[in-house]
Amino acid sequence: MTDDINAQHNEKMRRLKAQRDVLMTHKTQEKGLIMVHTGDGKGKSSSGFGMIMRCIGRSMPCAVVQFIKGNWETGEKTLLREHFAEECRFFVSGEGFTWETQDRAADIAAAENGWKIAQEQILDPEIQFVLLDEINIALRYDYLDIDEVTRFLLEQKPHMTHVCLTGRNAKPELLEIADLVTEMKLIKHPFRDGIMAQNGVEM
Structure with a gap:
């Protein structure tokens, strides 16, 4: 019984590899991705920082330009600035989330400064x-x-430079030009149960 299952599995994987090899022969282009x-859902920034690592x-x-979050002391900012400053430039533009600043003019100025740096x-x-x-x-x-x-991004980004843009509610115009779009879907979150943001998980 076990030998039969193993043989079936091995044959299935052999066919899958053959199909994959054919598929990969046509994947020869390289470009910097948007x-x-x-x-x-949670994980948008986390995934972006995973690619930074x-x-x-x-x-x-590589470089990080952080909008909106302002002076949040996050683990990734501490790690990159203290241990990988030569490998990764880290810029912060913004004074905090919009509901904290309550100053649209200041938020716009900070965003424009961040975009200039970007x-x-x-x-x-x-x-x-x-x-x-x-x-x-x-x-x-x-x-x-x-x-x-x-x-x-379409006209001036160098051909081989990768750019990742994170945050909720990405505009349709941005989704249209992107090479890769990932949507993080919220299923369950501890914040709804009164649990605050946790170090190492969200900060």
Whole structure:
């Protein structure tokens, strides 16, 4: 019985590998990707920072431009600034979430400053990956012009530079130009049960 199951499994995997090998012969192009992580579930920024760590592991110079979150002391910011400052540039633009600042003019100014920094990092020939953390929030509230952002990404981003944009409610214009879109779906969250954000999990 076990030998039969093993034989069937091995034959199935052999066929799968053959199909995969044929598929991969046509996947020969390389390009810098525009990636969007959105949705109401947790993990958008976490995934973006996971790619930052991959870049560091691959000796790919990278940069983070963090919108909205302001002076939140997060684990990823501490780690990157204290241990990987040469490998990854880290910029913070914003004074906190919009419900905390309660100052639209200041929020717009901070977002515009962040976008200016973002463009500089994307255009820098040394940088291969740029994470625009929570920029979707700035776009959602029209702190930034979505047409300007999409036009820049399409027309001025270097061909081999990767850019990842995170945050809820990504605008349709951004989804349209993206090469990769991932939607994080909320199924269950401890915040709903009165549990505050936890170090190492959310900060």
